[in-house]
Amino acid sequence: MNRRFKRVSSLIMGLAFGLGAASSAWSQTALDKVMKARGLTQKDLLAAAKTYTPTGGRDEYLAFSSGGQSGQIMVYGIPSMRILKYIGVFTPEPWQGYGFDDESKAVLAEGKIQGKQINMGDTHHPALSETKGDYDGRYLFINDKANPRIAVIDLKDFETKQIVVNPFFSSEHGGAFVTPNTEFVMEATQYAAPYSKDYVPLEEFNDKYRGGLTYWKFDNQKGRLDLANSITFELPPYSQDLSDAGKLASYGWGFTNSFCSERYIGGIERGRPPFEAGCSQKDTDFLHVTNWKKAEALVKAGKVKKMKGMYYIPMKQAIKEGLLYLIPEPKSPHGVDVSPDGKYIVVNGKLDSHTWVYSWDKIQKAIKSKKYEGRDPYGIPILSMKDTLHTEVEVGLGPLHTQFGAKKCVAYTSIYVDSMITKWDYCKGKVLDQIHIHYNVGHLVTMEGDTVHPDGKYLVSLNKLAIDRFNPVGPLHPQNHQLIDISGDKMQLLYDMPVPLGEPHYVVAIKADKLKPEVRYRSGWNSRTNKRSPWRTRAGREKVERKGNEVNVFGTVIRSHITPEIIEVNQGDNVHIHLTNMERAEDETHGFAMYGHDVNLSIEPGKTVSYSFKDDRPGVYPYYCTEFCSALHLEMQGYLLVKPKGYKAKASQIKAGQVYTKRDYDKQVKTNLDTQAVIDSVVAFITSRNYKDFPPVVALVEDATDQLGFAEKAKKKAEAYAAKKDWQNATLWAGQWWQYQVKTADMGLRAKTYLEEHGAKKVK
């Protein structure tokens, strides 16, 4: 019967079948037929051509989208609108092991609120790090509105590295926005609350509730926010909203708008009109203008006191030092956006039909001449709208946010109530074009559209309602991100992209070639601290260390086994399993999950991760690799055995389920020798080419060489047992020798194919 089964080795040399590189069935007739069947117009075909990205193709831009209430970041490509990754930020995510391994649990623990673990976030505004006002592709920041926090994501590996909690605020919407060299990250309150975090009755709202604005210091060297060098401005209990940092002309300043400067408190249940009525009664709210550069100088001069671990500037001091001004703005505005040259500040009054363009020149003049139209109830000087406004433009009903185009003076504004995007000229104050979207747009984004050098080209409309745009999926709908071509005079709708998870608020889009993410970690790396892990180990050095009840398992993972495969501990032990991925090949991640445990680890090449637990219940807990990593992936398994307290082992041995003979051994060895011949031919091919010029091939060759080394060791063991006529062990080790060979061949063949497809040359 055995003859029926051809062994893999005899097949590695390649299949007899000519793999039909599926012959082109293209013809104009075929195209016309498809278009007719699918009801596509010529315009649709053009849109398809502008967005379709064939296999292996790259997107020109990467979009980083807030994940809304999912608490995550969504990454997608433009123009293909394909989602590439969700990054765990405020919410645990098991695929990435985020919130499941000890290392990332420590990051999430930084985000505790008053000692309480929070497993969600309401992410709103992502911001990319900048150098001289342009994206530099290094870091990404995102806020949490529900619990005022900012997270830092490193774009080298797309992982969350830090979460900071604002020590003053109890609500926050206006973050994150960076200053032009990422000196600071801006974060403003939304709903006022007492800084003390104590119970203060609403009757004392005007006196004891406060808004605020924090400039979080970013350490560009360490890539971390630095509480100790951050600065918070005390602000009145208005609902501060979004911010934007000044740039070029207005460098050193920040702009923050607000709503509910009525300081109204609702209470519909007690007969009071609700918040929505009282907070939108006045015709204007206030744009807050703050001078962070001067505040920083005051800090350096030792003139700012610390509170709650950071620098704190009371309103009184801000007023006295000329750090804070107010300007009336159309009521309940949404976005405030500074033009690329820093000369104009655009505010959108969401209950109005206009955008309002303020002139930085005029604001400066008013500040310098101390020309105030009055002061607010807290004594903050108010510059008049008349003195500071450049122009107002009627753009449509419910304008929310503005982004900028590549051409001078061109801006795009999202129009919520009218469901459209308006293109307009903020210098001359006139509308240039409008396009309907579906439906009710919130933010919008143009390519690098909030930097000093917007790219134009594409615009994404982040629509709040999808309603009938997609196949129905129940009462909870996806959002709809619509891609619009803005390269010409008229805007053209290209693509509707459903957003399957969360309600994104803002998106930033960066030229893809500015990003240089890594494909592997240095061996034994703690990716969260960006240091070598003290828990790393290497092949052959795996060990279990026990000190009292503390058990540390220094393990490894590699195609296709976890070392150790059996872990024995005692009931009540504090167990720490540390696993290092020994692979170097791109995309060769291993996972780890275990019965009865709330754990999944994601162990990318080079990474070391840890999982700590205590089992109070004796039992048998199978564990296994959760990433399909090779043909033998399902066999990448093990058992955790938790022995009862005081358990005495009986002296006995594991019984073989299957008995092998010399015949089995000889058969296996024959197979192995055949396989080795294949490997030799592949190795000859690779080494005869300039393979060292191809980093992915170098990584594959390194991994393959490791595996071949392991094969050699297994071979020696097999031969030693055979010499003792222990056919059981001889056959099993010969089997393992073959397993290593197969992996060597697998990687070698992939390297060979890569060299062939990438035009490698013969050497010598």
Added chain:
Amino acid sequence: MNRRFKRVSSLIMGLAFGLGAASSAWSQTALDKVMKARGLTQKDLLAAAKTYTPTGGRDEYLAFSSGGQSGQIMVYGIPSMRILKYIGVFTPEPWQGYGFDDESKAVLAEGKIQGKQINMGDTHHPALSETKGDYDGRYLFINDKANPRIAVIDLKDFETKQIVVNPFFSSEHGGAFVTPNTEFVMEATQYAAPYSKDYVPLEEFNDKYRGGLTYWKFDNQKGRLDLANSITFELPPYSQDLSDAGKLASYGWGFTNSFCSERYIGGIERGRPPFEAGCSQKDTDFLHVTNWKKAEALVKAGKVKKMKGMYYIPMKQAIKEGLLYLIPEPKSPHGVDVSPDGKYIVVNGKLDSHTWVYSWDKIQKAIKSKKYEGRDPYGIPILSMKDTLHTEVEVGLGPLHTQFGAKKCVAYTSIYVDSMITKWDYCKGKVLDQIHIHYNVGHLVTMEGDTVHPDGKYLVSLNKLAIDRFNPVGPLHPQNHQLIDISGDKMQLLYDMPVPLGEPHYVVAIKADKLKPEVRYRSGWNSRTNKRSPWRTRAGREKVERKGNEVNVFGTVIRSHITPEIIEVNQGDNVHIHLTNMERAEDETHGFAMYGHDVNLSIEPGKTVSYSFKDDRPGVYPYYCTEFCSALHLEMQGYLLVKPKGYKAKASQIKAGQVYTKRDYDKQVKTNLDTQAVIDSVVAFITSRNYKDFPPVVALVEDATDQLGFAEKAKKKAEAYAAKKDWQNATLWAGQWWQYQVKTADMGLRAKTYLEEHGAKKVK
């Protein structure tokens, strides 16, 4: 200054700008230019035309994909390959409120393992409910490999309704697979463990560790799995793997394959060859053939005993009653798939290069004639491969899974090592076509390809590695689902779709028109129990009930306020906030998050959800709506005030932050009267059309009518305060009257647009 601000009401009548329905810029030249610039071939253009779906277009199929280690379900459209939704299943997901509201916490709590909350899952195989072997679009099932569980998702609202825990198993890979009328859902063990869940040393593996196969009874009326009527087969400690239920010819039977029938135990750390070597040493493993129909009859006859709450059939009984047979199959196979007519069972030997086709006719004959080639160590009769095999076909190196085409005898098999899909004829045993994929495919799916009537048309290759297919996003790569056109003789690659979250294992794809999801719930609905919530309330009936320390808040949400807006409780109270969404309009979801609390609620139209908590710390906790629901969304806010124990309130009132006069009141009333004129014109338009023929419009009209009713009440309050010359309250209520009007107008205008766009007719 006020004159500068035009009020919304004056604009509702529509903008002056002609909204350029962006004029078509299409021309062959434009198309050629785009193709050249983007490097597209004619073949690419054809693929683009086959997949591109213009705005508002529908996909022909919906794919339900396992979310792998994310623990979720991913839903995407075919052929557009756009992801429509992630459904929270085993992992909490805050956007959906899943695992955050009391109702869904109860579902997740069903999935506790030995009392421990598990917040992840390793989902593998989704299965759609079937009637007569065809998908009926009612329910979806998915398993968790890490902790043996099955979840039930209702396709009326795409929500997880139930999680069941297998009481016997400690590991499970082979689920979920349904029988042809969803009588049962199959679930098989992976790594053997003791049923007792106690510590049992590995030395007793052969005797005390067990595999198994559970047939979960599905109650088609209730839409829930029924533990008490489910049946578990005890099986040997082989690693059982995937299953498939027999159909038509083989109806009443099930097929489950296995690996590691060597019963090998690794231990590389103690010098033993690893699992991967010992578990792949023998040439064959066993296909398990089980008779569930007969087992069910035995249950009904009272011949099966119960254990752990379900029916349990020991091997001895199964053997005696003829319920269980083994057939040798190529070693370490992956998929077992029954042909649409139920006559053939296809097994793929992943370490081999063949698919093996067994004949149901031959298997039956062998069983009937009791022709066994022997018995396994547990006494289970083994049918010989020779007696049962129909044919074997050389399809490529590392065949894993098979799906079926629309044409008779056509099958498609995924080939892992060779990275390709092979199309072949399982009747005649010959290969028809092959296509390369990128890279290393696991499962594959054809449209309704595991039913009795496969649709063909498309195939998705679920590739395990993406490597270089997409823009790089760090060491952890997306997966790559490749869409292939299988409508012609040759397979054609259409699209590469990155999978941004988790590693999907299997996908099922159903004709989209078989699904009829709802867009709203009946008012006051608990969606998880599918019953009216005892905590529901209605507009005007909101209340706070206190009994000792138990505080129940019966609240509502509607554009744009939460009732109540102020909640006062005492330190240490057990607080339960219950919120009912009063909207009926499609996609009008509200959310709820609160500072210092780990909560986000998703409250779709009609739904009632609850959030229970206890605050031991006095303080001020802002809360707000987390779904951008209207222009006044940011003002949809409130405060939870937790008073210190023994706190005595001072008699005082909330101070107005802003004072209003008769002039303010008159101005607001003028605005409101203008707005009413607009509303009247819209109402006249709608009621003059056959709007009742359009359900989305009927819902909008209902919501608008509600809002108009609220407006009328606010108007009366404003007028009553005005009569008393209380201009403060008169102005605020006039403001709220206007807020209700704006919402009425917003919905009315949307209804008007809908009628215009859908060809509504004038009536009478």
